[in-house]
Every structure is written in structure tokens, then in C-alpha cells.
Amino acid sequence: MLTIEHSKSKYEQAKKHLAGGVASSLRASMKPMPLYAESAQGARLRDVDGNEYIDYLLGFGPLILGHANEELTNSILAAMRKGYTYGLQHDGEIELADLLVDILPCADRVALSGSGTEAVMLALRLARAHTGKHKIVRFTGHYHGWSDSIFTSFPGAGLSESVTSEEASSVVPPGTMGQSVNSLNDIILLPWNDPDVLESTLRSHASEIAAVISEPVMCNSGCIVPKPGYLELMRQLTEELGIVFILDEVITGFRLAQGGAHERFGIKPDLVTIGKAMGGGIAISAVAGKAELMKYIDTSAVSHLGTLNGNGVATAAALATIRELAKNNGSSYRRMEELLVSLSTGIRVLLHKHNIPGVVNQIGPVFHMMFINEHEVNDFDTFNKRDAGKYAKFAELMLSEGVLLRPNGLWYVSTAHEQADIDETLLAIDRVLGQLDEAVY
Structure with missing residues (x-):
């Protein structure tokens, strides 16, 4: 069972003066409740209760180098020392x-x-x-x-x-x-x-x-x-x-x-x-x-x-990020895509294993996972047939397995993710899918 007592306490504290209790309405959709981060490094994030997660949320997309990338951090600090x-x-x-x-x-x-x-x-x-x-x-x-x-x-x-x-x-x-x-x-x-x-x-x-x-x-x-x-x-x-x-x-x-x-x-x-x-x-x-x-x-x-x-901090961050991604003729893109292919393929195998209808649409280092009684999803009307509640419960159960997901089904990887993270994630998915149909959502 996931222990999130400190996050619960901070959320109640935040709601006193912070409208909605969160700084962006999108974050309020996390179940069982919005978590509070303590720190993060590479592909891992730690919350204020000491739980560690493999992070596929990645700040809703921006963290393509993962958390606290050293080259990016050094560039930002150097820019800040010259003035913000x-x-x-x-x-x-x-x-x-x-x-x-x-x-x-x-x-x-x-x-x-x-x-x-x-x-x-x-x-x-x-x-x-x-x-x-x-x-x-x-x-x-x-x-x-x-x-x-x-x-x-x-x-x-x-x-x-x-x-x-x-x-x-x-x-x-x-x-x-x-x-x-x-x-x-x-x-x-x-x-x-x-x-x-x-x-x-x-x-x-x-x-x-x-x-x-x-x-x-x-x-x-x-x-x-x-x-x-x-x-x-x-x-x-x-x-x-x-x-x-x-x-x-x-x-x-x-x-x-x-x-x-x-x-x-x-x-x-x-x-x-x-x-x-x-x-x-x-x-x-x-x-x-x-x-x-x-x-x-x-x-x-x-x-x-x-x-x-x-401003100087923002431009320094963009320059550092783009140059990191360009190293070795952009090899990081090939590596991220290989990881996502491995992960998305593994999820499809596990859905079949547990006899749970679902689709994983993947391109490059991003994919969308959904529970749906369709063989493919290639238009918005079909996408709206997905079981959004079931996926939200899946994401909630994955938290207890040490995997942080966006509740709507969109997954990202970063240059900091490794094959070991993918393997660990697939083991967690296997366990969660085994109990998903019995979960209340």
C-alpha cells in the first residue's frame, strides 16, 4: 500500500490559499490525489513521503533530458550568475x-x-x-x-x-x-x-x-x-x-x-x-x-x-538542451525510440496475456496507452470510446508499484531512461494488469 500522508497534509495546506490546491488545473486529476515532489534525478522522482518512482510523466513533456541533467544545470547556473x-x-x-x-x-x-x-x-x-x-x-x-x-x-x-x-x-x-x-x-x-x-x-x-x-x-x-x-x-x-x-x-x-x-x-x-x-x-x-x-x-x-x-536563463536552457540532443549525430533520438518500442511492444504482449482489450499508439519517444474494445485507434471519435476511468485506476495502481504516469494515458521517455527502467516497468505492469479487473474505479 502506497503511503502518501505527507502529500495529503501538504495538499490540505495548499488548498487554504492556493486556488484549487494546485498551480495548474491539469494536476488535480491525479489519483488518489496530487502528489508532492521532494527531488528528482535522471529518470527517477521522489515524493515527500520518500516514495521513488520511474517517471514517465516528465513534467507533462518538457523533461526530455530527464531531471536535473548536469550539463543543463551547469548552463542554467552559469547564466543566472550573470543576471536572470x-x-x-x-x-x-x-x-x-x-x-x-x-x-x-x-x-x-x-x-x-x-x-x-x-x-x-x-x-x-x-x-x-x-x-x-x-x-x-x-x-x-x-x-x-x-x-x-x-x-x-x-x-x-x-x-x-x-x-x-x-x-x-x-x-x-x-x-x-x-x-x-x-x-x-x-x-x-x-x-x-x-x-x-x-x-x-x-x-x-x-x-x-x-x-x-x-x-x-x-x-x-x-x-x-x-x-x-x-x-x-x-x-x-x-x-x-x-x-x-x-x-x-x-x-x-x-x-x-x-x-x-x-x-x-x-x-x-x-x-x-x-x-x-x-x-x-x-x-x-x-x-x-x-x-x-x-x-x-x-x-x-x-x-x-x-x-x-x-531572458538569459531560458535561452541558456534551450541552447544546452538542443546541443545535448544533437550530440553524436542525434543518437539520443534513436536510443529513446528504441526504448519506447521495447516498452510499447511489451505492454501489448501483457495486454494479450491478461486478455485485456487495449491499444498502444507509439511514434518516436512518446506513446498513448488506452483500454478500448477496438483493434486500432486512428481518429478522435474512436479515441473517445476508451475506458478513461479504467486507465486512471491503472495509473493509480502503478504508483504503488513505483511508476509515475500521466492519468490520461500519454507516456514520455527521456535520454535518462535505461533499459533496466523499461524492464522494471513491464514487471510492474504485469502485476497491475493482474489485479486491474478486480479494482474499483
Whole structure:
């Protein structure tokens, strides 16, 4: 039985003055309750009760080098000793911009910011400034931050495969109470991986649509990859119709490849948003893309604001993280993918062994595990058939086995994980699956 008395005490203490008891609403979903960390190193995290976990949560994605990586820590400390932030320019901004343009296939220029939400806000403004149009096409199951103008219900119910473009454009549920009732008027919401609806919508509304924004892989909702030719069609149509094509790579950037998913898939969007793994755990994000769009920042036609944008600590963290990932011709990517293939394959074997229906969708060093009575999951409506409660119970039971998971089924590995961690995790999964059907959830 997992002992978490100190975490319970701290959670009650936090709820007195910290709204919701946690600093981000997402963390409140952990069962049996939000845990409190004491320290972490490499692939392991320790909580305040002394429990140690193999960590596949990885800070919800940013910790691609694992916890407290020595090279990253040394770079951050060196930057801090020179001053945290200046409100002036410094070499780190130039170095990072040069490096990003060199690495990202779509990048002529970059703009630095602090979070994925901010990067998406800037990308949408650049698209509207460039086209003079206002509508934005986005897709169910995708997440682009929590600003009022783009945050729709998530994960929520999907749109049916038979939906028409006219129906889709009118179905835009807000993501939260408190959003402006007018905030989503410019959003056209479509099902993803449906080329017919995509084409009919873009051709019907081309005169209104400023941008199409899409995740290259639907990581949060099943790790669903694009159907063959789908992103290529998106690129072709947007180019033909004068619509800006934005790939949101806040999750996939620096995780699926050094140049992100658009490098891996050979797709060149007009703009890309990046964050999370780029800073290795320090808050930083960016928009990168074509000079003809980025020029609106040069002239101040599009304001790019943010007190801490490009601060010395953040740029030092990004430079150190990217350079660590690039060592030995990017061998860390091959190694992380090999580990995830080993883990995801092992989970499929164990699901079969215990006669539990489930799917594991894996690409690169990330996968989504779900309990579902389907042989494959390649669209959002199918993903919504999963037994989310059963998985949440599975994640809770895994805590007692010393494995930290995100309750929604998304797993990450880092460069710090070893095959021994994978082997230990598979043994834990075997034990948990053996008792899962008897568990109450």
C-alpha cells in the first residue's frame, strides 16, 4: 500500500490559499490525489513521503533530458550568475535564433516567448496580419493552449465522420466557463484526418480563412498519426488558397526529431510553434517560419510582447538542451525510440496475456496507452470510446508499484531512461494488469 500522508497534509495546506490546491488545473486529476515532489534525478522522482518512482510523466513533456541533467544545470547556473533577465538584449537571443533557424526546416526567422499558449497567440496574429482574413481552422482533440480565442472543449466529444463543413464550422464548444461568448466566433472546428471535410471547408471558406492550425500528431488524444497524404494535402490546399499553414509542435518539437515532426514527415509549414522539450524544463517557447510572415514583427505591425521573452536563463536552457540532443549525430533520438518500442511492444504482449482489450499508439519517444474494445485507434471519435476511468485506476495502481504516469494515458521517455527502467516497468505492469479487473474505479 502506497503511503502518501505527507502529500495529503501538504495538499490540505495548499488548498487554504492556493486556488484549487494546485498551480495548474491539469494536476488535480491525479489519483488518489496530487502528489508532492521532494527531488528528482535522471529518470527517477521522489515524493515527500520518500516514495521513488520511474517517471514517465516528465513534467507533462518538457523533461526530455530527464531531471536535473548536469550539463543543463551547469548552463542554467552559469547564466543566472550573470543576471536572470535584463530587459535588454544579449548574446543568448542571437545564438538561439541562429541555432533554431539552422535546425528547423521551415524557419527563416524566429520569435521567442515564454509558453506554448503565447506562441500560438503570436502565430495566429501573424497569419491574420499577413492574409487580412480572420477565420481559423482547428481540429477536435487538438490542444493549442488555453487562450480564449483558440481554447475549445478538450478532450470532449468528437465530431462524427459524416459531419459537413457547414455543420463543423458552427460547432465550437468553449473550453471553460468564463470564456468570452464571442471569443470563438472566428473558429471553424473540423474532425482531423478527414481529407474530404478539410478540402470542402477550405474551398468553401477560403476568402475568410487566415490559417489552418494543426498538431502534426494528435499526441494528447491517442497519439494518432496523420493518414498517408493528409498533411501533404493540408500543405497543398493552404498554399493554393492563400491560407497560412501552422503546425503546433509544442509537444512534438525536439521530441520526434531534432527538427520536430515537420522534419520527420518532410512537411514545410508556413509557421511552427515550439516549446516544452526545447527548454528541458525551463519555460520558453518560440514561433518560427517564413520571413514574409515574421516581417510583421520587424515593422511592429504585429506587437510581440512579454517581459521575460528571451531572458538569459531560458535561452541558456534551450541552447544546452538542443546541443545535448544533437550530440553524436542525434543518437539520443534513436536510443529513446528504441526504448519506447521495447516498452510499447511489451505492454501489448501483457495486454494479450491478461486478455485485456487495449491499444498502444507509439511514434518516436512518446506513446498513448488506452483500454478500448477496438483493434486500432486512428481518429478522435474512436479515441473517445476508451475506458478513461479504467486507465486512471491503472495509473493509480502503478504508483504503488513505483511508476509515475500521466492519468490520461500519454507516456514520455527521456535520454535518462535505461533499459533496466523499461524492464522494471513491464514487471510492474504485469502485476497491475493482474489485479486491474478486480479494482474499483
